[in-house]
Amino acid sequence: MNPESNLKKNRVLLIRCKDEAGLIHRITGFLANIGANIVGNQEFVEPLGKVFFMRTEYSLENSSKEEGLISELAKILPKDAKLTLSNPRFPKVVLLATKEPHCLGDILLRWRYGELPMELQGVVSNHEILGDLVRDFKLPFHCISSEGMSREEHEKQLNSYLRELQPDWIVLAKYMRILTPEFVKKWEHRILNIHHSFLPAFVGAKPYEQAYKRGVKIIGGTAHIVTENLDEGPILVQDVCHVDHGYSPERLVLYGRDLEKVVLSKALRLLLEDRVMIFQNRTIIFE
Amino acid sequence: MNPESNLKKNRVLLIRCKDEAGLIHRITGFLANIGANIVGNQEFVEPLGKVFFMRTEYSLENSSKEEGLISELAKILPKDAKLTLSNPRFPKVVLLATKEPHCLGDILLRWRYGELPMELQGVVSNHEILGDLVRDFKLPFHCISSEGMSREEHEKQLNSYLRELQPDWIVLAKYMRILTPEFVKKWEHRILNIHHSFLPAFVGAKPYEQAYKRGVKIIGGTAHIVTENLDEGPILVQDVCHVDHGYSPERLVLYGRDLEKVVLSKALRLLLEDRVMIFQNRTIIFE
Amino acid sequence: MNPESNLKKNRVLLIRCKDEAGLIHRITGFLANIGANIVGNQEFVEPLGKVFFMRTEYSLENSSKEEGLISELAKILPKDAKLTLSNPRFPKVVLLATKEPHCLGDILLRWRYGELPMELQGVVSNHEILGDLVRDFKLPFHCISSEGMSREEHEKQLNSYLRELQPDWIVLAKYMRILTPEFVKKWEHRILNIHHSFLPAFVGAKPYEQAYKRGVKIIGGTAHIVTENLDEGPILVQDVCHVDHGYSPERLVLYGRDLEKVVLSKALRLLLEDRVMIFQNRTIIFE
Amino acid sequence: MNPESNLKKNRVLLIRCKDEAGLIHRITGFLANIGANIVGNQEFVEPLGKVFFMRTEYSLENSSKEEGLISELAKILPKDAKLTLSNPRFPKVVLLATKEPHCLGDILLRWRYGELPMELQGVVSNHEILGDLVRDFKLPFHCISSEGMSREEHEKQLNSYLRELQPDWIVLAKYMRILTPEFVKKWEHRILNIHHSFLPAFVGAKPYEQAYKRGVKIIGGTAHIVTENLDEGPILVQDVCHVDHGYSPERLVLYGRDLEKVVLSKALRLLLEDRVMIFQNRTIIFE
Incomplete structure (x- = not known):
């Protein structure tokens, strides 16, 4: 564009x-x-x-x-x-991802065809694997591996990259690393995350395995603003689907992905259109 | 009948x-x-x-x-x-309630018109307030007040009433007292409860207030078998509805009730039709 | 009250x-x-x-x-x-029913416990069968049988009953007779109906049988204002549930009822709280 | 692969x-x-x-x-x-599209990352516009323009292309042309379509405009097998989302797309895994 x-x-x-x-x-x-x-x-x-x-x-x-x-x-x-x-220009956005392509790919497709009003500055990942996909969309891909590095060192590199770009929003499109409170504070209320469950259920890691063992009949996805307390920031969008005992953990993951990508993209659009206000730990959303 | x-x-x-x-x-x-x-x-x-x-x-x-x-x-x-x-006769059922009429009334109506294949033996409550409703349906109502009584004493009276009736299922239709592990063990895997939230989110008391403060965009209801660990027994049925920031805690209660009553009655029907098998902490449901 | x-x-x-x-x-x-x-x-x-x-x-x-x-x-x-x-007093409401108790019973229960802010004047039916239920709720039940009567004669009796009561809203709680355009005109935009399907799919009779034969994977219920064109008036509330090939027509009816009663009661509450405005064939709903 | x-x-x-x-x-x-x-x-x-x-x-x-x-x-x-x-090899699939990228892009992404067990042979379109996207995924793109051509001539070209590839499944990923009964018969029960509405509501063109004018409170998407009667073939998957009066026709389209792409991809996976049997005009789906 x-x-x-x-x-x-x-x-x-x-x-x-x-x-x-x-x-x-x-x-x-x-x-x-x-x-x-x-x-x-x-x-x-x-x-x-x-x-x-x-x-x-x-x-x-x-x-x-x-x-x-x-x-x-x-x-x-x-x-x-x-x-x-609101700024008269489109907001600047950087995406962070790890290895899973479904949320990243969904945002790339929507952006390519004008469905998300943003200036997409690039994608950062701690792995190389998604680089091909991003480059196929003619976007900068920046790999910052965390191997052999402390969490602080890694975030320092990430931060120096972000400081240059000065994005309005940082979107964690299945970025599988935990951010330090210091990092979150630097970008306060400007980081959007997708949590692979219906928060506040299954906070933390491996939510689909937790869900399987608990035998839930519904799974969900939650897009929220990242705050210092992991998985506890203000919620923007949630959606769910019905499942039953016949769904293996792998199958739950598959269905969960469909929720995750649609929920994250909806939340991102709300932010880009200045429809979200944050109050205490809640969101007021003027749709 | x-x-x-x-x-x-x-x-x-x-x-x-x-x-x-x-x-x-x-x-x-x-x-x-x-x-x-x-x-x-x-x-x-x-x-x-x-x-x-x-x-x-x-x-x-x-x-x-x-x-x-x-x-x-x-x-x-x-x-x-x-x-x-399966027994060739309809299962015997006793309902336990406290003050809220929505789940109790829903079950009474369905039973009256033959939608739930059970022999409904009566209703027990720790308050008098729902007595009129139950008597209008020509059913025995038994009030066992807990006032001035220890939990053990109260459950003893409850138990002696239940032992006489020997119900196949005890349905907690918004029974707002916590049962002791001893009581639960006596009626193991025979007590059905409705929890006013989408478990495992908002375990415990005042789930709608919790939900409001957490700013969730979806609320739910969960019917589960009661086990010794409060709110952690095998789940039978769950359902949800979308809400937004404009829903006050009172409004969440109102919408939550509609979920609760439909979810509880669906779960009860599954039990009455011998469609539920329990495995570890999960249910296998052959619908 | x-x-x-x-x-x-x-x-x-x-x-x-x-x-x-x-x-x-x-x-x-x-x-x-x-x-x-x-x-x-x-x-x-x-x-x-x-x-x-x-x-x-x-x-x-x-x-x-x-x-x-x-x-x-x-x-x-x-x-x-x-x-x-808005009138400073609660709106006056008359319910019309035929033989099915689920919508009628649901409204009666909500009204009895103060969940619907209305003055419930009574229930009219073209059959006797629901009389016991209504009388148990201490409400006037009026049977106007249509046997051996022309549609016009029957509506004349119905109308003379309604003219006396001057209800603000007439709620068709599974009233299974088609109203003439003349009747609808007399009570223009004051009749609420529940249609047992996801309109505009399956307009007309036997929607669950139609749904079964069409093999739909979702069934629904629709509450709408009655206009001269059958099943085509402004829609207030709709809801759906997922089904699969294993659901017999009888089972679809059972699940459909749960949708119908909750959808109709939600729509009625919206009307009672003056939250509905009608524009062309649509509703603006300020929830 | x-x-x-x-x-x-x-x-x-x-x-x-x-x-x-x-x-x-x-x-x-x-x-x-x-x-x-x-x-x-x-x-x-x-x-x-x-x-x-x-x-x-x-x-x-x-x-x-x-x-x-x-x-x-x-x-x-x-x-x-x-x-x-079932064939021991992955089924062969050809995608047909027109101008809209959301369903096509979604299938390409899932295929690229191994989520859909198929041999994707290529994409045919009656327009050039999606060619870049397909080529970025290193897949053959074949444009068969219909300009200045009768429907029969156009389908003849399409058919000769398909006859060479002998696909097991032809997926209409928002292919906006009506197929002749002759074409459908040649590929009987092997064409999968996504209809942009909750069938059987809003059969035919411009369903979102129809939905807006009708004032529905829910919109949907339907994946079905194409038969000679337009939009009336056996249904595989349906999903819906709630909307209200504030949704413009453009907004309905936006939300509808999310349903369409997820529904179509789910249906395709069911076919690829041999989970669908067709009986009369219905599907039996063994999930």
């Missing part, structure tokens, strides 16, 4: 503040004033914490009017208000 | 033994010999333990031929074989 | 008009002015017709302020605006 | 005949006699037509014993018996 096609048509404004009377009235009035044409508008008030969330998608002919929008709008909102205006 | 209608049309033979060549051949030959007309036949070989499971449903005009069937058939099967022949 | 408990806590305002800039701003401003405290707010702009839909739930201490609300608010909205303010 | 890896480990025997007493006993006895080690065994008796279906998967050390197996076994079965023994 040429660079121009990486420009978004509309802007997205995300607002979060404590709830009080008249918020929507003030915000929509402000936007009308600068000539913004609201395309879509969604709000939510979290009932326990009384926190107000809003997503507004609008188009604006005279983009000079947008200057200072955030600071001007903040003046008429509660002091704790956090406002985020 | 009059007593005659409590007779089943067909017999069900359940067999379990270590797998070896020729088992199906031998068993079906034996049944053909005594003139049994096989209506349905299902087998499964558990791949890890190499254990053979079989469910055969048959009709037999000359029921005298059935005498000694189990011992005769055992002679041509591996030594570890366990054979169970 | 005593009459006082039939009062709703909050008011619901439904608005529909052609879309134009500033609508939300004007409406929320107007409500703030009369002191309404907005509890929830949802909007939708139908992209093809550019029609604006809004549902606002609010509480108002000084209810005298509500007088003239509709006409005052209409003045600042486009001329085609349709505004509906 | 090298040719040796195209050999299957086990053999699959499919049997279909009218039901009578002792069938399983005779068949398993026969197989034991020739030293076959049965790995899995599944039977089904269609209740309306009293037809017996069986799938047996076995391994056999001395493959010379297999000679004449079909004719010998047929002697002890009812006269109408149809027996099929």
